[in-house]
Amino acid sequence: MDAFECIASKLDIREFSGGKVPDDIVVRVLEAARSTGSGSNTQHWHFILVRSTGDLSRLAESCPYGPWVGEADFAVIVLTASRWSFHLFDAGRVVQDMQLAAWNQGVSSCLTTVFTEGSVRIEFNIPMEFSLSAVVGFGYPRRRVLGRKRRKSLSEIVSLERYGNPFIPG
Numbered sequence: 001m002d003a004f005e006c007i008a009s010k011l012d013i014r015e016f017s018g019g020k021v022p023d024d025i026v027v028r029v030l031e032a033a034r035s036t037g038s039g040s041n042t043q044h045w046h047f048i049l050v051r052s053t054g055d056l057s058r059l060a061e062s063c064p065y066g067p068w069v070g071e072a073d074f075a076v077i078v079l080t081a082s083r084w085s086f087h088l089f090d091a092g093r094v095v096q097d098m099q100l101a102a103w104n105q106g107v108s109s110c111l112t113t114v115f116t117e118g119s120v121r122i123e124f125n126i127p128m129e130f131s132l133s134a135v136v137g138f139g140y141p142r143r144r145v146l147g148r149k150r151r152k153s154l155s156e157i158v159s160l161e162r163y164g165n166p167f168i169p170g
């Protein structure tokens with residue numbers, strides 16, 4: 001898949017089949033994270049790979065808007081160092097890169113940024129220097145993915161030269 005097609009087709013999927021994602025694809029997703037650029041190349045992040053069914057269930061219990069984490073084949077807890085003002089910007093980039101790398105291999109995913117933070121910190125031994133920035137659940141989709149994205153049109157979100165000047169895609 002070329003890069004644009006990957007971006008344009010990717011959906012956030014919350015229903016997983018239970019199929020096992022091979023280790024080499026899991027590593028590829030983590031390599032995508034490692035390859036992502038960060039502010040001043042600080043690479044201030046850390047990733048916790050969660051694969052065991054018990055830990056996935058425990059993680060899901062702490063994600064009120066991410067019960068689907070419990071059905072994922074694996075999850076990645078994305079930690080970023082909050083002392084950097086841009087750390088959440090980097091978190092967003094790294095999550096998207098992991099999701100796109102997975103999608104390119106037929107593996108779907110979704111993320112959540114809402115947690116019962118205290119319990120996740122204790123359960124997964126997360127030091128206070130890190131912000132608990134995202135949890136991403138990955139797995140093969142339960143159904144064939146046919147969805148269309150619901151997105152605003154370019155003319156609604158783009159201005160030409162000055163804010164408010166209409167942009168008409170050519």
Ligand SMILES: Cc1cc2nc3c(=O)[nH]c(=O)nc-3n(C[C@H](O)[C@H](O)[C@H](O)COP(=O)(O)O)c2cc1C
Pocket residue numbers: 010011012013014065066110111112113114148149150
């Ligand atoms: C910062 C951020 C936080 C999100 N949090 C959640 C969440 O807590 N639970 C969830 O199910 N989806 C979450 N999502 C997924 C969004 O709902 C999804 O990206 C959006 O609906 C577009 O989905 P689509 O690309 O499949 O059309 C989040 C996405 C982003 C970018």
